Amino acid sequence: MKKVYFDSAATTQLRSEVIRCISEVLKTEYGNPSSTHSYGRSSKSLLENARKEIAGHLKVAASEIIFTSGGTEADNLVLQSCVRDLGVKRIITSKIEHHAVLHTVQELQQQYDISVAYVKLDECGVVDFDHLESLLKESNQKTLVSLMHVNNEVGTLLDLKRAATLTKAHNALFHSDTVQSVGHYELDFSEIPIDFAAAAAHKFHGPKGAGFLFVRKNSNLKSIIHGGEQERGLRAGTEAVYAIAGMAEALKLSYQNLKKERTYILELKDYFKQELAAKIQGVKFNGACEDNERSTYTLLNVCLPISQEKAMLLLFQLDLKGIACSKGSACQSGSEKGSHVLSEILSEEDLKKPSIRFSFSSFNTKEEIDYVVEVLQSFISE
Secondary structure (H helix, E strand, O other): OOOEEOEOOOOOOOOHHHHHHHHHHHHHOOOOOOOOOHHHHHHHHHHHHHHHHHHHHHOOOHHHEEEEOOHHHHHHHHHHHHHHOOOOOEEEEOOOOOHHHHHHHHHHHHHHOOEEEEOOEOOOOOEOHHHHHHHHHOOOOOEEEEOOOEOOOOOEEOOHHHHHHHHHHOOOEEEEEOOOOEOOEOOOOOOOOOOEEEEEHHHOOOOOOOEEEEEOOOOOOOOOOOOOOOHHHOOOOOOOHHHHHHHHHHHHHHHHOHHHHHHHHHHHHHHHHHHHHHHOOOOEEOOOOOOOOOEOOOEEEEEOOOOHHHHOOHHHHHHHOOEEOEOOOHHHOOOOOOOHHHHHHOOHHHHOOOEEEEEOOOOOOHHHHHHHHHHHHHHHHO
16 A cells, blocks of 8 residues: 655654664663763763754754753743743733643633733734734733744744744743744744744654753743753753754754755645645635745645535545545544634634645655545545
8 A cells, every 4th residue: 555644744754864863872872961970971961962953053042942852841831830930920822822832821721810812813823913912012911922833733824023022022921832843944043032932853853752942041930840950950850862862963954954855845735736726626725825925835734625424534535545644733633623723714614624734744755745636536526
């Protein structure tokens, strides 16, 4: 059976160089980086070199990078500590954030009785900046704004610098889930007045279980995991040196190859749109997917002209044909609930139709796209 992987927004294939890096570290650098003997010092050196490498890509100080298990932990650390330790009484976010943000905000609202405001979005999921500004003006409570850079389901882009600058102009804190953009976009945090940003290695061809949090100097966050004093006291627990080394290697390669791979992947996305529009009458592209200026080049969310009854079989049929993709985000693929993102931006009529997220990497080919379009065309016409 032909195997086609179009689910890189869920997780990416590891680069061969990253696998070699991880394997070498597992074999040779097994000391605990908190130990003072030579084995520990060697692991510590590797850890700090990885930190410097990652910090360099974002134009920040190495001390501002905190290693975590991934984006969810990084988001939780920021949101929980801002409320518990920094006196935040109000959070402004959107209803299409990742559940790592939305569910944490809801929990904090119940636990600490903070106020929560949701910024308006247009029909593509783009933030209404006039409304954001009005929300920032309407209260003197200490506020945290949390808005993701690239939406993980429909790919809509946030103007990160504009959002951060507007937030800081009103003396609020700004956090962004940049899990879908780190490694895919050049981010200069020396120019963007962002306070906190989350990233995950497995979104840019690194290992699962490794991520990092950018924490602006003198932010005064506190740990939500108690134990040792690792990561400047912000994240207790022995660091996974092999995974962190693999993450640094993956990020280095992502930025080394960024221009070439971005051009290639964007060509795949445009070709996919062209073929779907030509061969499947009534197909629609959700969010801002048709606009390459307002949407990421790495994914395409497609609304297909299929009845509800037939839609129930679609993912099953695609899987039988060896095609990996997602209904909504992979984080909720086992749920019977519909996509909270699509529920905010689609009409009632389009919500009844199946929407599928196809996400790409440099490992994909036009031949794979031809195969997917052929399978979809055949299924719809049956």
